[in-house]
Amino acid sequence: MVNPYIPYPVRIDEIKTETEDKSLKTFKFVFLNPEDEEKFAYRAGQFAELSIPGLGEIPIGIASSPVEKGFVKFTIFKTGKVTSYLHSMKEGDIMGIRGPLGNWYPWDLLEGKNVVIIGGGFAFTTLRSSIIYMLDPENRKKFKDIHVIYGARSPGMLLYKEELEQWAARDDLNMHITVDGTDDPEWKHHTGFVPTITEQEAPAGTEDTYAIVCGPPVMIKFTQPVLDKLGYTDDRIIMSLENRMKCGIGMCGRCNIGKEFVCKDGPVFTLRQLNQTPKEY
């Protein structure tokens, strides 16, 4: 019997501070046992439990992409007990990861379709995973137009800045970067909230266009009416939820929204599915 509670041991290979306020760091992990990397085969949109022995576990979306080999990456916001400790850890330290957990963005369904990715703040992690996956030379041809709308409070709060610039320079991806405000006269991207930029830049919600939305509740609240207006039906709006979790495998009982578990039946749901569940997230 496979014990689903045992984490794979990993070593912190690299730590990168992402944002100017230092509240977000990206951790690159390498598996101590190479065979564990194969067992950890994941799809973009899944998450894992990061485990610090003696301290606890936290569920975090996987920021690296299945097409990136040899490591896994997570971008972590310093907020609670485990994440604060994690921010004090060093390269070379040993910890654990358990997963991959949950479902993923519906890649089979999205083949042959236009995809609009709408992200805000530090919820951009599994969206990074998705973009890298779709831009992979093997995969890019599977999708039609790709739009990415990504916003943060200020330029210094954007994640993955170098990659964002590389994506902005590509001609097979429509990149719309925005910030709430900036006093940088050199800023060459948008200024304004994500819902506003979505209204200006997102394509119309045709039958073969899907939106993936991931961000803070306030962004989701104001983006949804914009998508409605653009013609996106609730089965073409895909969202990723988070709730407090412990086990990550649908057993401990706390992350449910109605009869669905965010950890096992989600975290990815269509808006149509969410419209049929209690709003307990």
Next chain:
Amino acid sequence: MKVIKIDKNEWASGLEKLRSAYELIGPVKEKFYHAFQSLESGQQPDMDYINTRVSPKYVIYPQSELILECSLNENDEDYKIYKEPEKEYTPKAILGIRPCDADSFSLVRRNFDTEEYKDPYWLRAYASTTFVGLACDQPCPTCFCSSAGSGPYSDNNLDILLADNGDHYLARVLTEKGKKLASAAGWSQEAGDEADQQIEQKKQEAESAIQSSVKTDKLASQSLLDLYDATNAIWEKEAFSCINCGTCTFVCPTCWCFDVQDEVAGKKGYRIRNWDSCMYPLFTMHASGHNPRGTKVDRLRQRFMHKLKYYVDKYENGIQCTGCGRCVQLCPVNIDIRRICNMLNSYDPESCTCEVTAS
């Protein structure tokens, strides 16, 4: 099915024989109440008990259980690498478990034994346990097992069912595990042709002695969101007196929610799982402070919707309750699952009413 007759003195001597092969667990009176306990040598279970305050779920699923451990000594090769602790799953027998409590394990199993994931701790403990049930002849006023998918003589999830027949037990041996235990105890006397009929008659008497019931026939066809949204009609009124003490969840044989905590002692790290309760605000509180079930109305609704609607819809196998009545007996403010179940069953969103009135 084989029925055997166990004289009560043979019962006592048989238990002594079982001790070499099984850890025996049975009802014991502790001050004012009964509890399931490991029986010491020579100690007999008190088979005249009505029911225990806390259910025997802890035998399979301890209130606090070590699930992983690791070294925190930097010089050790497996420093900070969590491993499964070595545990022995020696055979256990729960003696005199009531049919409602035994049945609860088959309900809970649906949570711990799924297609994708298996909880090894629960499943190993379950596999190593033999369930020797004691049919109920004196149900409590709070018992409603017969309308909750169980019954005073239900043999769901039992290996042996005992019926008390004065100076002896009539025992239905139901499974291979049951046969093994009976033969290890030396209980083999055939009960005779009339035994089945005797049990049947006792069963009917017991069933007719049960005074309360729940209606569940319409739960599956009710709209989940309609029931959830019955805030004014049901949830606010029911939650008004609730103090979120969590007693209902701790005494319930079918409540399985747990928390996972890490602890450090000396140079070792331990990961432990503990029973948790949906009645507590921390259960769902995000690290950001946001809480999806931030009010007691939310939390009370979660408990009853889980048992009476989410579970019904998810497994299509009845309610997540066996009618043991503990939560009804022990709730300090008299919240009654029978009343809530009947309200949900008959709820009509058009008129915002149900046949039963919220108290």
